Amino acid sequence: MTEKSPERLVFFTDAVVAIALTLLVLPLTEVVPEVVAAHGDPIEVITGHLSQIGSFLLSFVVIGRQWIAHHRLFELVSGYNTALFLTNMVWLLSVVVMPFATQMVGGFATNEFTSLFYIGTILVNSGCLSVMTLLVRSDPALLREGANFTDRWLFNTIGTTVAVAGAAVLVLIVPSVNYYSLLLLMVPPVVARLVHPDAPKPTQLSE
Template structure:
């Protein structure tokens, strides 16, 4: 039996890093305002000329928010931490803090295939880290707040998420004229997880009703 170590400090540190990363996304857009003023652009012209940068910002905001939400939901089920859980969490943070750089690269190169593929690869890598942490908690009940906190369906859901992101990466790399739209697949993965979670909650509620 391992000594219980609260993950609260790890979660607080992680939340702070994610907050900084998601804030950094907007800084390149603020620079565009000064540049537009120097070029005597009107506000609509500024937005029209830099719509890809704005799109990249909004997409990355949603992506980081989705990744943080998945991390938050996982660590609500974590009662203690291990050395390997901390290591995987730090690798996950590495990919999170890289995303503002990838966002700017995608925006500057106007959806270049390599830039888009690199962007999706970073998101896929962060999702793999989340899946690894989830699998660790699933395999080691002592890490969880209670037995069965992370279910087999949760692990399968993470695998499906990884498959969707891998599909997005393959589209970005190998399919001409579609690669830029493959970025839209990055906002889909949480949908099936919510469906599985609600279905499991419904089953638990039904069993509790039958037992009563």
């Protein structure tokens, strides 16, 4: 596949992400009739399902964070090839799986398998984003004229993938830490600023 305009790919990707974000909340909507049928108090919809609500909010933040990174990347892209297209499709697959993984971890919060499945889904997503960043950075034909990648951008992107992998290893070593191991995601941006303190964000220079 030769380089093609990325607009349709971006529109399709945005649509899939939007649907996935919407699907995240659907299991929570089923809680209301369950509480009503049990003649419970309205507050029990919240207090009785804190794990599900927590996993929903976490997944919303994770998908939103990764979409922002994806959006920033494709702002610099002038075209795509087969490798970039296929990697983007795998990235979308991980986004589509996220609502399922979220429901799993919300229902079995302390289960090692569900935690690893959840973190593994995020690892695939982050890994694909790292691969796409490297593909675009290494092929000038895919970049818009005047686009600029910084070392901080690359460090932060790959560092996020490393942090998620570290979170998975941490769960294997200490299962009780659960998906709270994803707090490691806070580390790469801080380290990136320390290593590259004066590096601006990647931009498309005006023509």
